[in-house]
Amino acid sequence: MFNKFILSVCSLALLVGCKKDDNNSPDPNKGETLTGSFFLETSVKNGDQHRSGASYLQLITNPSGVIDNKKAEQVGLSSGRCAYGNEVYVFDVAPSPDSKSAVSKYLYNPATNTFAKSGELKVPQTMAFNLVKASDTKAYMPLYTTGTVWIINPQTMQKTGEIDISSYAHQGNTPKPGYGIVRDGYFYLPLNQITDQWMPYDDYQQSDVLVINTTTDKVESLIAEKTTGLAFPSLQMEEGMVFQNESHDIYIACAGYFGYNPANTKCGFICIPSGSKDFNTARSWDISTTAIEGLGYKPTSIYNCWYIGGGKALAYVAVGELIDPKNLMTSKNAVAVLVDLNAKSIKKIEGIEPSSQEAISLRPADRYYLIGNSSASKRGFYRYDPSTGKATFAFATEGLPNFIHQFKK
Numbered sequence: 001m002f003n004k005f006i007l008s009v010c011s012l013a014l015l016v017g018c019k020k021d022d023n024n025s026p027d028p029n030k031g032e033t034l035t036g037s038f039f040l041e042t043s044v045k046n047g048d049q050h051r052s053g054a055s056y057l058q059l060i061t062n063p064s065g066v067i068d069n070k071k072a073e074q075v076g077l078s079s080g081r082c083a084y085g086n087e088v089y090v091f092d093v094a095p096s097p098d099s100k101s102a103v104s105k106y107l108y109n110p111a112t113n114t115f116a117k118s119g120e121l122k123v124p125q126t127m128a129f130n131l132v133k134a135s136d137t138k139a140y141m142p143l144y145t146t147g148t149v150w151i152i153n154p155q156t157m158q159k160t161g162e163i164d165i166s167s168y169a170h171q172g173n174t175p176k177p178g179y180g181i182v183r184d185g186y187f188y189l190p191l192n193q194i195t196d197q198w199m200p201y202d203d204y205q206q207s208d209v210l211v212i213n214t215t216t217d218k219v220e221s222l223i224a225e226k227t228t229g230l231a232f233p234s235l236q237m238e239e240g241m242v243f244q245n246e247s248h249d250i251y252i253a254c255a256g257y258f259g260y261n262p263a264n265t266k267c268g269f270i271c272i273p274s275g276s277k278d279f280n281t282a283r284s285w286d287i288s289t290t291a292i293e294g295l296g297y298k299p300t301s302i303y304n305c306w307y308i309g310g311g312k313a314l315a316y317v318a319v320g321e322l323i324d325p326k327n328l329m330t331s332k333n334a335v336a337v338l339v340d341l342n343a344k345s346i347k348k349i350e351g352i353e354p355s356s357q358e359a360i361s362l363r364p365a366d367r368y369y370l371i372g373n374s375s376a377s378k379r380g381f382y383r384y385d386p387s388t389g390k391a392t393f394a395f396a397t398e399g400l401p402n403f404i405h406q407f408k409k
Contacts, residue, residue: 033064034365034383034394037113037407039088039106041081042069042399043358053077056399057090059108059115067380068398076100080129080237083405086110087154091128101125103141105157108407119157123150129236132180132187134214140187142177144236149177149189151217161217168222169193170204177210178234181242183250186220187212188272190233190242190252199257200231207233207254207270211277220277225270227281230254233270240306240362243313248274249283251307251341256288258357259300259318259333267301267317269341285344287317292337294348297321303334306362306369308386311342314349314369316360330356336371336382338389351391352382358400365406370394372401 040060045053056072080091086108092100105119127144133154134140140163141150147166152159169175170193180189191208194200206226213220225233232255234241241253249271256267271283287299301318308314315337322333332354338347353375361372361381371382371391380396381404 033062035062037061039405041403042397043077043402044399055079063395066396081403082130082239086407089131093123093128110409121157130179134182144176145174147174163217170201178236179239179242185214187214192232205229205231223278225279228284228286229266230268230270232256238304243307253302253305255301259320259323265300267299290346292346292348303357304360304362313339314362315339322354332356332375334360349391361401361403363404370404374400
């Protein structure tokens, strides 16, 4: 079963194709109108257990009803992407014949309400998925399969340096770096430390983080949380899996075995407190022991999360009881929840049905949050109001709703 998971929630090493999935018809049910301009990424996958297909990028304004892909730009399936203000970076570097082996920068112009490519950086086919800015002219871009971190200038899209992290791998030549975060002059880079089957090593049940000085670009230390047995810290494509709260404590969500190992369902959060460069294990939380209010089941993984303030985070968690072992890629086992890190409670968000692992986007939009979802009845985005705790369906998409980002006016 684990071998089948290689192309699942991480959306890695996917081949590009053109055949449209017969089950990708959008939900015709119109939702409430959102205002503003957004970057949208969707994907249309084929009927081969979703191992091939294509992703689509586009600018949308005041989205409602059904958003199709007629005006979208096609890129490699499940290309990584991240956004800063009016900048979007797209990582079309999957190891496939159709890959561009490049990171492309796009800029949104609020004066003309246009969105266009402004730069490109060629990279080896190495599964780069994100970049983290230390400043406007410096960013760190981990290369997943080579055991290196590139230092780039995001303004010019030029490489300016490189950090070798291969020696920190538990096995092989790469520790498989995840999604990092910068705080107080240091880049904290979680290391996934996983096998070729995209699972934690059975003999390495811990979470590693590199602490890199952003002035010298040198690794100062490798810290490890070994107490709780939480593994697979952060996910390569999901920015919200590592975040700071109002006190500047760093929290990292750990995915574990994605719900596919009944013998080990550990998943949860680890913490590097403000003013410290090491873990405080007293603040670690294995959420697999906490029942989901409104559902009864306990989480078996964290697929994505987004901190919304006040010690609370939106999250998509896996529920093992909802997994279809014959259809791992399309199982509707991702449940949208509200996590209270202080009270250590988890509550199902009412009105949102369980989604497939491929539609788990969580992003802010004004005072709301947009929740991507592909359930048995709807495909698109919900708008969640944190003041009421209620979610309403906002708009449908043609294809899976992978990512959305609201541009600044």
